[in-house]
Amino acid sequence: MITPLSLDLVEYIVDQSGSVDILADGLQRDHRGRPFNKQLLRTLLIGWLLTNQEQGTMRIKDVHKVLTTRLDRDSQQRLGIVVSRHGIDQAINRSPLDAMVRRLEDGLGYGTGTHPHLDNAERTRRERVITAFSDALLDMFNTGFTSTSYAIDGSGIWTWGKSRRRRPNVDQLNKDGDANPDANIPESDPDAAWGSKTSKDGSPESVFGYHLHALVRVPGKTSKGKQQPVEDEPRLVHRIGITPANADIVDVSLDMIDRLNNSATSNGPANITDLIVDSHYHYKKVGRWIKQLLNRGIRQHHDLRTDETKFMSYQQMRFFGGDAHCPATPDRLADLTPLPPDPSPEQIVEFRSVNDEREQFAMVRHTAVNAAGQVRVKCPALEGKVGCPHRTGTVQAATQHGLPVLNAADVKFDDMPACCTQQGVKITLPDEILKHAQPYFWGSKAWRSEYNKRTYVESLFGNMKNDASENVRRGMHRHVGIAFNHLHLSLAAANFNLRTLRKWHQDTGKGDTANPLLANVAVQTSNVKRPTRGTRRPRWAA
Numbered sequence: 001m002i003t004p005l006s007l008d009l010v011e012y013i014v015d016q017s018g019s020v021d022i023l024a025d026g027l028q029r030d031h032r033g034r035p036f037n038k039q040l041l042r043t044l045l046i047g048w049l050l051t052n053q054e055q056g057t058m059r060i061k062d063v064h065k066v067l068t069t070r071l072d073r074d075s076q077q078r079l080g081i082v083v084s085r086h087g088i089d090q091a092i093n094r095s096p097l098d099a100m101v102r103r104l105e106d107g108l109g110y111g112t113g114t115h116p117h118l119d120n121a122e123r124t125r126r127e128r129v130i131t132a133f134s135d136a137l138l139d140m141f142n143t144g145f146t147s148t149s150y151a152i153d154g155s156g157i158w159t160w161g162k163s164r165r166r167r168p169n170v171d172q173l174n175k176d177g178d179a180n181p182d183a184n185i186p187e188s189d190p191d192a193a194w195g196s197k198t199s200k201d202g203s204p205e206s207v208f209g210y211h212l213h214a215l216v217r218v219p220g221k222t223s224k225g226k227q228q229p230v231e232d233e234p235r236l237v238h239r240i241g242i243t244p245a246n247a248d249i250v251d252v253s254l255d256m257i258d259r260l261n262n263s264a265t266s267n268g269p270a271n272i273t274d275l276i277v278d279s280h281y282h283y284k285k286v287g288r289w290i291k292q293l294l295n296r297g298i299r300q301h302h303d304l305r306t307d308e309t310k311f312m313s314y315q316q317m318r319f320f321g322g323d324a325h326c327p328a329t330p331d332r333l334a335d336l337t338p339l340p341p342d343p344s345p346e347q348i349v350e351f352r353s354v355n356d357e358r359e360q361f362a363m364v365r366h367t368a369v370n371a372a373g374q375v376r377v378k379c380p381a382l383e384g385k386v387g388c389p390h391r392t393g394t395v396q397a398a399t400q401h402g403l404p405v406l407n408a409a410d411v412k413f414d415d416m417p418a419c420c421t422q423q424g425v426k427i428t429l430p431d432e433i434l435k436h437a438q439p440y441f442w443g444s445k446a447w448r449s450e451y452n453k454r455t456y457v458e459s460l461f462g463n464m465k466n467d468a469s470e471n472v473r474r475g476m477h478r479h480v481g482i483a484f485n486h487l488h489l490s491l492a493a494a495n496f497n498l499r500t501l502r503k504w505h506q507d508t509g510k511g512d513t514a515n516p517l518l519a520n521v522a523v524q525t526s527n528v529k530r531p532t533r534g535t536r537r538p539r540w541a542a
Contacts, residue, residue: 113190195245
C-alpha cells in the first residue's frame with residue numbers, strides 16, 4: 001500500500017505548485033461550455049506521480065490500478081476514485097482518465113507533426129502552458145538555496161512511437177501465441193526525429209525521439225569566495241526543456257536559462273553566474289551562444305577538443321583557450337595533446353606539468369571578457385610569473401624564485417608588441433578566440449575543480465533512467481507527441497527532485513525541517529555519508 005506520507009507529499013507538490021490551475025486555464029480559456037473537472041485532473045496528476053514512484057511507469061492502465069488498489073479507502077473517496085452510486089461505493093473505471101488524457105492532448109498538444117493545423121500564436125501559447133506547468137513543479141524545490149552555478153546538458157529519450165524509416169522490431173506474440181496488447185506500438189511519432197546520444201561506453205548511439213535538456217544546480221562559491229561544501233545543497237534539476245532529437249541546442253538552452261533567471265525574484269534562486277557545458281555548446285557561433293551568455297552575466301566553463309589546443313596568433317600574441325600568452329612563449333609548449341579518456345597516473349602528471357608551465361606564460365587578465373569580446377591583459381613578467389629582459393628587475397626576481405626566464409634572443413622583435421612596452425593592453429578578441437574564453441586557465445587546478453562538476457548533470461540522466469528510480473525510458477508512458485513527453489518528463493523530474501532532496505536531508509541533516517517536503521525523514525546522526533558527484537570517474541581525477 002502507498003503510505004499516507006507518500007500521498008501527502010505528492011498532493012502537496014501538486015496543490016502548492018498550482019499545476020492543476022495552469023493546465024486547466026490553458027485548456028479552458030473562457031467560461032463557455034461545461035465546467036472543467038479540475039478534481040479529475042488533480043487526481044490524474046497525483047496518479048502519475050505515485051505510479052512513477054511505485055512502478056516506474058506512467059501508463060494509464062497502471063495509474064488506474066495504483067489509484068484503485070494501492071490507496072486506502074478514505075483516500076480513494078477523497079480523490080474521487082471511489083464514488084457512491086445508489087448507496088454502493090464503486091471505483092471508477094479507466095474511461096474518465098482516458099478522457100482527460102485526450103482532453104490534454106487535444107487542448108495542449110503543440111507539436112508540428114501531431115497538430116499541423118495550429119497557427120504559430122496558438123502553438124506558442126500551448127507550449128508555454130506546458131512549460132509553465134513544468135517550471136511550477138520544479139520551483140517547488142527552490143527552498144532558499146544559494147549557489148548560482150549550474151551545469152547544462154542533454155540526453156536522448158526514445159519515443160514510444162516508431163520511425164517510418166524502420167519497421168518495429170518487436171515480438172507481437174506472448175508465450176501462449178496470442179497477440180500481445182502491450183506490444184501494440186504506434187507506427188510513428190510525427191513530432192519525434194532521429195538524433196544521437198552518448199551510449200554507456202561513450203560511443204555515439206542513434207535515437208528516435210527527443211532530447212531532454214536539463215539545468216542542474218552545482219556547488220558554487222560562498223560569500224567569502226571559497227568553494228561551497230558539496231553537502232551544503234542538494235543537486236536538483238531546476239529547469240528542463242524538450243526538443244526533437246535532431247533540434248539545435250541553443251534556443252532551448254537559452255530559454256531554460258531565461259526562465260530560471262526570470263523566476264529569481266519570486267522563487268528564491270539568484271541569477272545564474274556560472275554555467276558548465278561540454279564541447280557541444282562552446283563551439284557554437286559566438287553571436288548565438290557565448291555572447292548571449294556574456295550579455296546575461298554568465299561565465300562559461302568548458303573542455304577543449306583535440307583540435308583546439310594549439311596556439312593561435314593575434315596582435316603579436318599567442319592565444320590558447322581564450323587566453324593571451326607572451327609572444328615569446330616557447331614553441332615546445334605550442335601544441336599540448338589533451339589527456340585520453342582513461343589516462344594513466346603518469347600521463348596525468350606529465351600533462352599537468354606541461355600545462356602548468358604553459359600557464360606561466362599566460363597574460364594576466366585585469367578585466368573579465370565582456371559581451372563585445374573585450375578584455376584587458378597584462379604582461380606575465382610584470383605579474384611575477386616569468387623573467388623578461390624588457391621588464392626591468394624581472395629577470396633577477398625570476399631567477400631568485402626559480403621561475404622561467406626568457407633569453408634576449410627570444411624576445412627580439414622588429415616591431416615591439418604593445419604588450420611588451422605597455423603596462424596593459426586592451427584586446428578585442430576575434431570570434432575564433434572568443435568562443436574558447438572562460439574564467440580559468442584550461443587544464444589548471446581551478447579549471448578542473450569547476451569543470452568536474454559537470455558530472456552532476458551527467459549523473460542526473462543515468463539516475464532518472466534507472467529502472468529502480470524514475471525509469472525514464474521507452475515504454476514508461478505510451479503517448480506520442482512532444483507535449484506529452486514534456487509533461488511526463490516534468491513529472492519524472494519532480495519525483496527525482498523529491499527523492500534527491502529527502503535523501504540529502506537524511507544523509508546530511510541539513511535543510512529546513514519545517515519544509516513539508518522533508519517531513520518524517522529519519523536523519524542519520526552518525527556515519528554521515530557525503531553525497532557523491534556521480535558514478536563516473538571524472539576525466540581529470542588524479
